[in-house]
Amino acid sequence: MTSLSNRLNQSDVFQTKTSLCRSAVGKGCRRVSCDSSGSPDLSTDVETRVLVINTGGTIGMILHDGVLSPEPNALVKTLRTLPILHDEPYAQRTKLYEYYKSADKTLVLPRSKLDKRIVYTFLEYSPLLDSSNMTPKDWMTIGKDIEKYYEEYDGFVVLHGTDTMAYTASALSFMCENLGKPVVLTGSQVPIFEMRSDGRDNLLGALLIAGQFVIPEVCLYFHHKLYRGNRVTKVDSGSFKAFASPNLPPLANFEVDISINWDTVWRPSITAKFTVNTQMNQNVGLLRLFPGITTETVKAFLTAPMDGVILETYGSGNAPDNRQDLLDEIRKATERGLIIVNCTQCLKGTVTISYATGQALSKAGVVAGFDMTPEAALSKLSYVLAKQDISKEEKRKMLSRNLRGEMVADLEGAKLSLSDSRFIQVIARSLSIGCKEELEAIRNALTPALACAAAKNGDTEALEAIREMGTDLSLANYDGRTPLHIAACEGQVKVVQYLLSKGATVFVKDRFGDTPLRNAIHLRRKDVVELLRKCGAHLSPDELQDTGTELCRLAASGDLEGLKIWKLAGVDMAMPGYDGKKPTEVARTWKHNEVADFLLA
Numbered sequence: 001m002t003s004l005s006n007r008l009n010q011s012d013v014f015q016t017k018t019s020l021c022r023s024a025v026g027k028g029c030r031r032v033s034c035d036s037s038g039s040p041d042l043s044t045d046v047e048t049r050v051l052v053i054n055t056g057g058t059i060g061m062i063l064h065d066g067v068l069s070p071e072p073n074a075l076v077k078t079l080r081t082l083p084i085l086h087d088e089p090y091a092q093r094t095k096l097y098e099y100y101k102s103a104d105k106t107l108v109l110p111r112s113k114l115d116k117r118i119v120y121t122f123l124e125y126s127p128l129l130d131s132s133n134m135t136p137k138d139w140m141t142i143g144k145d146i147e148k149y150y151e152e153y154d155g156f157v158v159l160h161g162t163d164t165m166a167y168t169a170s171a172l173s174f175m176c177e178n179l180g181k182p183v184v185l186t187g188s189q190v191p192i193f194e195m196r197s198d199g200r201d202n203l204l205g206a207l208l209i210a211g212q213f214v215i216p217e218v219c220l221y222f223h224h225k226l227y228r229g230n231r232v233t234k235v236d237s238g239s240f241k242a243f244a245s246p247n248l249p250p251l252a253n254f255e256v257d258i259s260i261n262w263d264t265v266w267r268p269s270i271t272a273k274f275t276v277n278t279q280m281n282q283n284v285g286l287l288r289l290f291p292g293i294t295t296e297t298v299k300a301f302l303t304a305p306m307d308g309v310i311l312e313t314y315g316s317g318n319a320p321d322n323r324q325d326l327l328d329e330i331r332k333a334t335e336r337g338l339i340i341v342n343c344t345q346c347l348k349g350t351v352t353i354s355y356a357t358g359q360a361l362s363k364a365g366v367v368a369g370f371d372m373t374p375e376a377a378l379s380k381l382s383y384v385l386a387k388q389d390i391s392k393e394e395k396r397k398m399l400s401r402n403l404r405g406e407m408v409a410d411l412e413g414a415k416l417s418l419s420d421s422r423f424i425q426v427i428a429r430s431l432s433i434g435c436k437e438e439l440e441a442i443r444n445a446l447t448p449a450l451a452c453a454a455a456k457n458g459d460t461e462a463l464e465a466i467r468e469m470g471t472d473l474s475l476a477n478y479d480g481r482t483p484l485h486i487a488a489c490e491g492q493v494k495v496v497q498y499l500l501s502k503g504a505t506v507f508v509k510d511r512f513g514d515t516p517l518r519n520a521i522h523l524r525r526k527d528v529v530e531l532l533r534k535c536g537a538h539l540s541p542d543e544l545q546d547t548g549t550e551l552c553r554l555a556a557s558g559d560l561e562g563l564k565i566w567k568l569a570g571v572d573m574a575m576p577g578y579d580g581k582k583p584t585e586v587a588r589t590w591k592h593n594e595v596a597d598f599l600l601a
């Protein structure tokens with residue numbers, strides 16, 4: 001670690017000599033060493049970066065003539081005056097504003113319990129919207145901005161009105177394909193400027209998640225709880241507890257401690273890069289059944305231009321089976337190619353075919369939506385219907401499959417429970433314990449270490465056994481190192497492949513701030529670098545800090561193989577070293593012409 005004074009001088013060099021760390025929104029991250037009085041090296045603050053996309057909503061509204069409306073540029077100004085949401089002395093001491101060059105939009109939280117400094121930068125939309133005015137076009141804008149700034153930030157917070165937040169969260173969860181970083185939506189019931197507001201807590205919670213935990217999901221944070229975005233629904237307009245997730249427990253609870261329910265965190269099971277797919281079919285709708293609904297109403301609703309309909313049925317997916325007229329309309333529509341998905345009107349529970357009344361719908365060609373919320377079902381339908389390259393039948397199959405943790409389909413959930421694990425049972429017996437909490441504690445203590453050992457030895461079978469115990473294979477050991485870090489270092493390609501296919505996150509940093517990609521580069525594990533890149537891994541701005549100098553060092557020693565690995569890792573080979581010289585110039589100076597040619601190519 002450099003001392004404070006050194007670091008500040010170096011940061012001046014960085015600002016003038018590299019393209020890092022400069023732009024109104026984004027780029028760059030620092031590691032800062034200082035104590036609260038500014039003395040060097042007594043402790044280390046690792047900065048993480050969060051982009052806050054402000055779309056509007058009550059959180060930033062001001063009362064004008066008795067009516068609440070969004071107020072442009074007001075939020076950042078106010079937050080800057082709140083010590084709990086902005087540490088101005090730290091910003092001054094560490095020249096934060098000079099470093100990030102976006103002084104008017106960037107703030108920094110006080111040091112967190114995990115010794116992190118979350119630096120957050122605002123991207124404010126214009127006009128700011130009440131979420132009742134939002135449309136799929138606005139979801140696309142948010143999705144595109146997440147894609148645009150994806151590599152520059154560790155996580156994203158989206159400030160949003162509560163009225164349609166569940167719709168946006170659901171839509172973003174489908175649009176964001178192979179997401180590897182947290183996207184957290186939040187807002188408030190009372191403007192942040194008011195004395196009794198939930199906005200300050202909600203923003204703080206969302207920032208702490210986005211800046212500290214690699215939860216690769218679109219989530220919603222509200223009133224001390226983090227939910228999966230496509231599982232929530234707004235249930236109360238007059239309470240701070242505005243949202244519920246009836247069919248899935250929260251991903252995290254903010255009590256005295258923050259406890260993350262890692263077993264519930266959703267992870268993609270394919271190895272592919274993050275992209276945002278903004279194609280949504282808008283010819284979709286929600287039709288709620290009610291006793292006495294007329295055939296004409298149903299018929300009118302199911303006609304063109306409608307391409308897909310969510311049918312909100314009774315109880316566990318029932319519709320009257322004594323109304324042949326209705327069932328005929330539904331059957332005719334599905335035969336014409338309209339896709340109809342069956343969701344329950346109940347807040348909690350799932351669609352099954354245990355009643356004759358439910359079977360009648362499935363016989364009429366209706367797809368089971370299991371326990372999806374109407375918001376999730378609608379956006380999933382819109383997302384699936386917009387796919388150009390698959391057939392109608394494949395679309396129907398896709399709708400009945402779990403894509404982003406939005407539902408539990410009937411045949412899923414066969415996960416072994418903790419008590420099924422022989423391994424844990426043996427240990428539990430020898431320690432004479434039996435209760436679930438104690439078993440869980442043993443599992444949590446043992447399995448990260450076991451998984452790391454298995455990763456080192458290339459033992460995918462052991463990893464699979466550990467996973468079957470219900471363990472999250474992204475859990476880290478005492479050094480914050482995950483099995484993926486270990487496999488990357490050891491060049492265990494098969495293990496890396498296996499872990500990625502089980503959703504291991506590529507963005508987790510160990511206590512030294514290193515990702516598995518950085519480990520693989522340093523140990524020259526070419527195949528691993530390739531695999532990780534396929535999954536969208538990239539070096540964080542923080543990790544890139546000294547890269548120019550490293551490239552120059554390799555260029556000076558004519559180390560072509562070393563340079564090739566960095567290139568494979570997607571690094572800009574023209575990054576200058578500490579003295580502003582580019583690697584090509586250095587290679588020429590040292591007469592390594594082959595290296596210089598490679599760098600130029």
Ligand code: ASP
Nearest residue numbers: 057058130131161162163
């Ligand atoms: N009407 C507001 C909105 O959805 C309500 C809120 O933010 O809570 O934008």
